[in-house]
Amino acid sequence: MLGTNATTASLERVRVDASEQLLTTNQGVAIGDNQNTLKAGLRGPSLLEDFILREKITHFDHERIPERIVHARGSAAHGYFEAYDAMTQYTRAAPFAEKGKITPVFVRFSTVAGERGSKDTARDARGFAVKFYTDEGNWDLVGNNIPVFFIQDAMKFPDLIHAVKPEPHHGMPQAASAHDTFWDFVSLMPESTHMLMWVMSDRGIPRSYRMMQGFGVHTFRLVNDQGQSVFCKFHWKPLQGTHSLVWDEAVKISGADPDFHRRDLWEAIESGEFPEWELGLQIFTEEQAEKFSFDVLDATKLIPEELVPLTPVGRMVLNRNPDNFFAETEQVAFCTAHIIPGIDFSNDPLLAGRIHSYVDTQITRLGGANFHEIPINASLAPVHNNQRDGMHRQALNRGRVAYEPNSLAGGCPFQAGASGFVSFPEITAEDKVRGKPAKFAEHYAQATLFFNSQSVVEQAHIAAAFRFELSKVGVPAIRERMLSSLVNVSQALAADVAAGLGMEVPDAMPTAIVDPLPSEVSVSPALSLLALPGECGIRTRQIAVLVESGLHHASLVSLYEALVDAGAVVHFVGPRVGMFVGDTGAGIEANKSMENSPGFLFDALVVPDGSGAVQALAGNEHTMAFIKDFFKHCKTVLALGAGQELLKMAGIDLVRDKDEGILLADSADMAEVIPTFIKAVAAHRHPSRDSALASK
Numbered sequence: 001m002l003g004t005n006a007t008t009a010s011l012e013r014v015r016v017d018a019s020e021q022l023l024t025t026n027q028g029v030a031i032g033d034n035q036n037t038l039k040a041g042l043r044g045p046s047l048l049e050d051f052i053l054r055e056k057i058t059h060f061d062h063e064r065i066p067e068r069i070v071h072a073r074g075s076a077a078h079g080y081f082e083a084y085d086a087m088t089q090y091t092r093a094a095p096f097a098e099k100g101k102i103t104p105v106f107v108r109f110s111t112v113a114g115e116r117g118s119k120d121t122a123r124d125a126r127g128f129a130v131k132f133y134t135d136e137g138n139w140d141l142v143g144n145n146i147p148v149f150f151i152q153d154a155m156k157f158p159d160l161i162h163a164v165k166p167e168p169h170h171g172m173p174q175a176a177s178a179h180d181t182f183w184d185f186v187s188l189m190p191e192s193t194h195m196l197m198w199v200m201s202d203r204g205i206p207r208s209y210r211m212m213q214g215f216g217v218h219t220f221r222l223v224n225d226q227g228q229s230v231f232c233k234f235h236w237k238p239l240q241g242t243h244s245l246v247w248d249e250a251v252k253i254s255g256a257d258p259d260f261h262r263r264d265l266w267e268a269i270e271s272g273e274f275p276e277w278e279l280g281l282q283i284f285t286e287e288q289a290e291k292f293s294f295d296v297l298d299a300t301k302l303i304p305e306e307l308v309p310l311t312p313v314g315r316m317v318l319n320r321n322p323d324n325f326f327a328e329t330e331q332v333a334f335c336t337a338h339i340i341p342g343i344d345f346s347n348d349p350l351l352a353g354r355i356h357s358y359v360d361t362q363i364t365r366l367g368g369a370n371f372h373e374i375p376i377n378a379s380l381a382p383v384h385n386n387q388r389d390g391m392h393r394q395a396l397n398r399g400r401v402a403y404e405p406n407s408l409a410g411g412c413p414f415q416a417g418a419s420g421f422v423s424f425p426e427i428t429a430e431d432k433v434r435g436k437p438a439k440f441a442e443h444y445a446q447a448t449l450f451f452n453s454q455s456v457v458e459q460a461h462i463a464a465a466f467r468f469e470l471s472k473v474g475v476p477a478i479r480e481r482m483l484s485s486l487v488n489v490s491q492a493l494a495a496d497v498a499a500g501l502g503m504e505v506p507d508a509m510p511t512a513i514v515d516p517l518p519s520e521v522s523v524s525p526a527l528s529l530l531a532l533p534g535e536c537g538i539r540t541r542q543i544a545v546l547v548e549s550g551l552h553h554a555s556l557v558s559l560y561e562a563l564v565d566a567g568a569v570v571h572f573v574g575p576r577v578g579m580f581v582g583d584t585g586a587g588i589e590a591n592k593s594m595e596n597s598p599g600f601l602f603d604a605l606v607v608p609d610g611s612g613a614v615q616a617l618a619g620n621e622h623t624m625a626f627i628k629d630f631f632k633h634c635k636t637v638l639a640l641g642a643g644q645e646l647l648k649m650a651g652i653d654l655v656r657d658k659d660e661g662i663l664l665a666d667s668a669d670m671a672e673v674i675p676t677f678i679k680a681v682a683a684h685r686h687p688s689r690d691s692a693l694a695s696k
């Protein structure tokens, strides 16, 4: 079986396989008739004694549990983490104890604002929650795909979420921040500006869960076995490259395939293409942190990699899909309070609120205090304590002792002392206050750093996203207030957005701090998606090959073989599904149709040679829209021989055929064009063709 690890054995106990088995009630009684209610006569009333009907309906009536208040829509997979080296110098945490150590993990990715059945490709942050089943208990690293957050203090979280969720009077819009209440709130909260820049960038619409970075966001502590501590930030880097959609594509995909990211993750793992991430740590001391121009306890700030570089410490591979979506993905309960010896918290006030929130919400969602016993949540390390009873208790704790100290059970279970979890003895002796440290008052420097670190195309996409979102805001004063905040980030950005809204650029919003400390870094290439090293080949890339009877068969066969060899997933897309006959009389079967799978669902397009096929495709109502989206979304297109005519008909100006990623070739030249095509697809997209550049 694909990807076994230590969790496979522990979950085996609850796996159920009904093959060759009789249908039974929950009490194990075999059911004779699963079609008809018990009645007094064939046309008579149904009988109350029908325990089979009543058990079935009663269970059905209770099949739904409350969805998560945030991150309701998600997808998950099993896998493992492998340490590159022992990190004992910094931490005694079990996963980093020795080189090559393997720790099983379960990872859930999610959107934040949308409900459980909402679309995958909404503009939003993405959750990136990792449960490590370590030898010393469960450690949950509950992160996002963006390294900063909207707010500095947990006190504001319910306000933020109430503002972004559908407006309470009419329940709209679903899975979208483009509405008045969200922008009202964030425009009054300048600390959210940095995170807004990330969400409005293409990071807010990832290509795949497999192609996102992950971040622990907060500053955490590492503690070694001598009790010495350093600060650290956690970063996950996808080995598949970090790639995003473009907005027009994301909107269209949400209609054609709301499960786009869920399907992508599932299919990759089913086909043995296991996604992989490298874990990197930014390690720094408290003394270093004090000198930074920002506060490391402020979750709206990141630490530029130029200031504290990443130390790669291991890799994570996801190699097994869940057996059951509800039992695993839905019932998994992550919690920032789940830490293990060697990891500790910092005093980030946002983190403090999270330490409370997760268990609290899960008690409602999972129906009581015993959800740690649900198989997906159970620790692989043994659990012994004096907690007892409660709803749905599974453990059969034996004996009469459920207290400590005791003599009747020989003092067991006994506390571990220094070998157990010991909180880092940080010295704290200050007045009880409600307030913020001075550096928290600086709200714009890193928003500007982010914007200035983007390429021209990325900046144009950020401006377009602000324009789109604010154009959906009905109250002009909110638009204006947000613009006045953006002036503090970049005059050019504010001007661009204002022009798109038909407004004047207002005066800058007054800032909370007049004389901020100078930033250490003014440009950080690591913040630009397009500047990230991205040569990741074409494994799992979805390539559409248009097919129709009369196509040039030999050229497609050689292309198909080369692409499959390179790990791509090739789809033959026809005017309908089923067989088509090529020029040699050989058949090619379309597994998709242009109607059921529009062009924007694929990463690249091949238009076949063969005049009969081209003529028939030209007459199909879907062909032009199918082709145009590849061009619009700057994806790679290869047109062979007569197929080039279709590009012309779609309005693609072949005089500009030098455009990056538009490849024209004769069927005779396949050997030459295949490597060029593969290279172009590996580039993901060709931003030099982006229409946003036209106005630059």
Ligand code: HDE
Residues within 6 Å of the ligand: 068, 069, 070, 071, 074, 108, 109, 110, 126, 127, 128, 129, 142, 143, 144, 149, 153, 154, 155, 157, 215, 216, 217, 218, 299, 332, 333, 334, 350, 351, 353, 354, 357, 358, 359, 361, 362
């Ligand atoms: Fe969460 N968050 N959060 N959050 N969060 C939840 O817990 C909360 C925050 C994150 O796949 C909830 O079980 C508060 C930051 C992820 O199951 C809830 C605050 C980051 C997931 C909750 C934050 C996250 C959640 C809802 C501010 C990135 C999904 C259901 C103080 C570092 C985990 C649940 C999964 C889920 C509270 C802010 C990430 C309500 C109070 C910052 C990935 O407890």
